[in-house]
Every structure is written in C-alpha cells, then in structure tokens.
Amino acid sequence: MLDISPLVWGATIGVIIALLAVDLTLAAIRPHRVGFREATAWSVFYILVAIAFGVWFTVNYGGGFGTEYFAGYIVEKSLSVDNLFVFVIIIATFAVPEEHQHKVLTFGIILALIMRAIFIALGATLLALFSFMFLLFGILLIYTAIQLFRHRDEDPDIEQNIMVRATRRFLPVTDEYHGGKLITRVDGRRMVTPLVAVLIAIGSVDLLFALDSIPAVFGITAEPYIVFTANAFALLGLRALFFLVKGLLDRLVYLSTGLSIILAFIGVKLVLHWAHVDIDPRVPEVDTYVSLVVIVVILAVVTVASLVKTRSDPTARAHAGSLRATRDDDKH
Template sequence: MSVSPLVWGLTIVLILGLLAFDYFFHIRKAHVPSLREAAIWSSIYVGAAVVFGVAVLVFGGADMGGEYFAGFITEKALSVDNLFVFLVIMASFRVPREDQQKVLLFGIVFALIARTAFIFLGVALINSFSWIFYVFGIILLITAGNLLKPEDSGDDEADNFIIRLARKYLRTSEHYDGDKLFTVENGKKVLTPMLLVMVAIGGTDLLFALDSIPAIFGLTQNPYIVFTATAFSLMGLRQLYFLLDGLLDRLIYLSFGLAAILAFIGAKLILHALHENTLPFINGGEHVPVFEITTGLSLTVIIGVLLVTIFASLFSKAGKAHAAVNNARRHAESYLDLEYTADPAERERVYQELMDEEAAILAMDKKYRDKVKDIEEIREKVAEAHARHAEFTAR
C-alpha cells in the first residue's frame, strides 16, 4: 500500500514534535530523572507507538499493521541491546549522571538520521537489485553468530577508530563543564569531553544501523513502515535507559534471544531472495519455489523468543547474581568518581544502592556469585568505596 506525501509529512512533523517536546520539557535543565519519571514517560512513548500501530492496522490493513508491530518489536529489542553499549560509553567517559540525558537524546536523533539514510539507500537497492536480499540475509546470519561469541571485557569498547581519530585531532579539556561542548581553559577555547562522548555514540549508532535496517527489511519492504517502526522504537529510549539501569545486566540471555531472532529473519530474507531469484548461477536465473515465512509467523516467533529470553533471564539464579554483582561494581565506581555528579544527594543515593546490592548478594548462593567474571577485582572496588565513604563521614 502506497502512502501519500501528506501522511509522510504529518508523520515526520509528529516525530520531530516528540523530539522537541523531549528536549524542551525534560532535558534542557540537567537533572537525574527519578524512576517514577522514567517509568511514566517510557510507558507514554510505548503507548504512542501502540496507538500509531493500531491506526496503521485500521487504515492500512492487517498485513501492514502486522508488519509494523513485527518491525517495532524487533527494533525495540535491538535498541535495548544497544543500551548495554551506551552504558559502557557513559562509564568510559565518566559522563556526569545529570548530563547523560542530553547525550542520549543526541544519540537518538543521530540514530534516526543514520537509519533514515540507510532506509532510503536500502529501498533504492531493493528496487534496483533483487539479489540484495541475499546480502541482507548473510549480514544478519553473521551478526547472529557474532552475538553468540563469548563476550570480551567491555573496558575498551568505547575506544573505537572514530574516537581515536577525534582524540588525536581535536583539542579537548580533561574535565566537563556541565553539558557544554566548549569551555575556556588557560585562556583558550577548547572542546570538552562531551563532544567525544557524542562522537562515540554517533559512531556506535552507525554500526547499529548496519544490523537493524537489514533486520526490519526482512519483515517488510514498505519504506513508510520501516521508517515509522524504527522511529517509534527509538522514541522513549532515553527514559528506558534510566528505567532499566541496574536491570540491563540481569538480561544475561538477551544476546541469545537476539541471535535467534536475527538468524530467523536472515533465513527469511534468503528464502525471499530465492523466491525472487534472478541470479543466473542459481536455478538458471529462475525463481526457486521455496516456503515463504508470513508476517504472522514472523510476529509469533519474535514475540515468543523474546518472552522466553526475558523470563529465562529474570528467573535465572545466575542472572540475578550477575546483575547484582555488576550493579555493585557500577555503583562503587560511580561513588569513587568525584566527577560522577556534583549533587551530594545523588552520591549518597548511589552509596545506598551499593549497600542494598551488597545485602542482596550476600543472600545469594555463593556458587553463583563467585562465578561472575572479575569477581575479585569487583570486591576490591567495593571495599575501596566503603573506605572512601568512611573517610568522608569521619570528617
């Protein structure tokens, strides 16, 4: 079903309006959003995406509506996985907690721009070369395989090629100046680390787009559905970051679930490519009669895999121990970092969360908490945070 330019225009205005509202009413004044604020606004954005999907279902039909929801759920799941990397980048650059919202909004806007460019490039390639489905399918199968590889330590994940170039050629200060991109140091105007953080987020977004766009093209080739499902999956990602902070480590099986989904969509793309085949060295350039996966089956598989993954993670004793220990490490590092926040109440909140996590860890089975990677190093970091807090209260 084709979409009129008027509908395209109204949709773009709606999305830009949501982004502007997010900036002027929530981010312009730096603050740490409460759990209640994050939960309310995350629910509002998910609700808006669902309402939009219902409108697509009513005006576009069952197939179009099904494609939208399948695309939205897949992209949302991939976006949650992206939050892990955002978390690493924030920690690597020691971004003050109250300024993280602006960085995340920049990441969302940049991701939307990058994905839009990839969407129209993908549409052009699909219209010109039907064999591009083979390429998309192989990309997703490779990505699924990479997700199953053992994870390396995340310490260097933010130190990518783009960041190394930025550090080499851009003169930056050692310290933040609020959320400013420029500051004055020794009488000279220099860049702050905030710009490097945004470069890191932007570079990461480009890499994410290489995976997410082929994934959604495996579910629908309608550019309007691809664009809106992608855009609404990014809306509310900032609130979700703060809402899931502390729970992200709990989803220890998420990478397996995403690998299964991407492999499924990759296989679907290759089957579709065989059905539309024009390559002369495959079946003499003729279409191959193969089973084609329907939108309904795709939606069922995606939802089913995600539900199994989430419940397995949440009810796993190993997952609980992994989450609690890594949260304790993160709280300890945040407390020890004097640049983490200028708000004494926020530092006290972090220390209290550290205490709560420790109490939860001690109540767990020792065999699970001792299996967490770098457990001894984490224990040393927590002990150092306690010592620093004791010094502070003794003054």
C-alpha cells in the same frame, strides 16, 4: 504494495518530530535526575503511542501491513534496548556527570533517527532496483548474528573505538567536563572537553546499529513507510527508557543471545525470500505472522530465562555483546 499519500507521510513525520521536540524540550528546560516513576510513565506513554499508531494503521491499511508494523516495531524496540546497553557503557566509561547525561542521550536519539532515515531511503532504493540485495542483507544479518553470539559475553571496548582514539590523538582533550561545554579554554589554550569524545563514541555506535537494524526490519517488510515508522516509534522515548532500564540491564543476561537468534532468523528469512523470487518460486518463504510469533516467543524466553538465572546466581551480569573480540581476547 502499500500506497501512502504525501499527506499521510507529512502528517506522520510531523507527529514524530512534535513528539521528539516535546521530549527533548522538557529535558532541556528542566534538566534533572529522572526518577523511576517518571521514567516509567514516559516509557509507557511512548509504547501506547506506538500501539495506537499500529491500531490506526491496521484499521486503515489492513491486517497484513499492520502485522508487519508490529513485528518491525518489536524487532527495533529490542535492538534499541541493546543500543541503550552500549549507551550505558559509554556513559560509564567516560564518567559522564548525571546532569549532562540527557545531552548525550538527546544527541544519540537525534543522530540515530537521522542515520536510520538515510539508510531506509538507501535500502528501499537498492531493494527496488536489485532483488539480490535481499541475499546480501540476509548474509549480513547472519554474519552479524554469528559474531554477536560468539562474543555475547563481552562488552564493546569503547576506548578502542577508532573514532574515539582519533579524537584523543588529534584533539587536545581536557580532563574535566567544564559545565557541559564542548569547547573551553585552559590556560589560554582552546581545548575540547570529554563530552566531544562521548558524542563521537555515541555517533559511531549509532552508525553500527543503523547498519544492523535497517536490514533486520527490511527482513520483516519491504515497505519504506512501515520501516520508517517502526524505527521512529521504537526510538521515541529512548531517553526515558534509558533511565528506566539502566538499573535492570544487568539482569538481562541472555539478551545478546536472544538478539543473535532473532537476527539469524531474519537473515535466513531474507535469503529464502531471495531464493523464492530469483531462483525457484517453490522455495518456501517465512510468513510475517510466523515471524511475529517467533520474535515474541524468543524475547519472552530470553527475558524469563535471564530473570531465573540472575535470581539463582546474583553475581551473573549481562553484557551488551560485541561484533569482535575485545583487545584482551585477541591476545589469547
């Protein structure tokens, strides 16, 4: 059992908030088109911060917990790339002007952190009270993996998102962005801008990703502190990563396939853990070191295979994957 003092918890949260504040303040003070060099520098910085924390954590709390952190971080980072993929689709769908994209990303990152914090607290409480939650989490991940694999060559239909449809139906929405405002007046009538629909779409996507990512990382570790830090450090720098990878995402043609395999693997790991604890201690469990190796190997194979595929077939394009068939597929 990991024993984290309130002081360490407070210091960790303080550092994360400070890093997030710096990132968001710089974006607000100097809104501009983020170039490849700047995006690369910030992305590398946040990855190094995550690694430095992992080294400190390993030295102070042991190699076992350190391995759980790094495995959790890699899982959450890979899921955050898929999260970014959907952000790209949303921004393209609503034709968000480049000067307003940082606002959308800022909102998405903050909301993602808040939702994950809520689900971490809820998930940790449920796992502590009911061991069968490991089984439920495992089944949820396996189901998600199957759906993602089935629809791996599709993109989410953002326009059919229930929250976006409700916004368009019940609120008067302008055709223009009106300088990035959320609410404006047109001919004396108060209306919301398309930015409201964009933020609602981002929020609903964040909710879906939180529902998937928290059970996934709990499949690596049951320690709330590790779950929180793995999520937080994976989400930090997401804005810079967006500008770095949005031109490269189309080349990761097998990303959704790889993520579905990882989610299925972690789901099976959770089911085996439940069976080991509640059914028979002779049921084998998957070691965290094995999990780390499997996840890294899958991501490496997926990346290399994607680059080989796009090099041999330049017309191949990646898809974010969907948890349900698109409306056009439903008709067939």
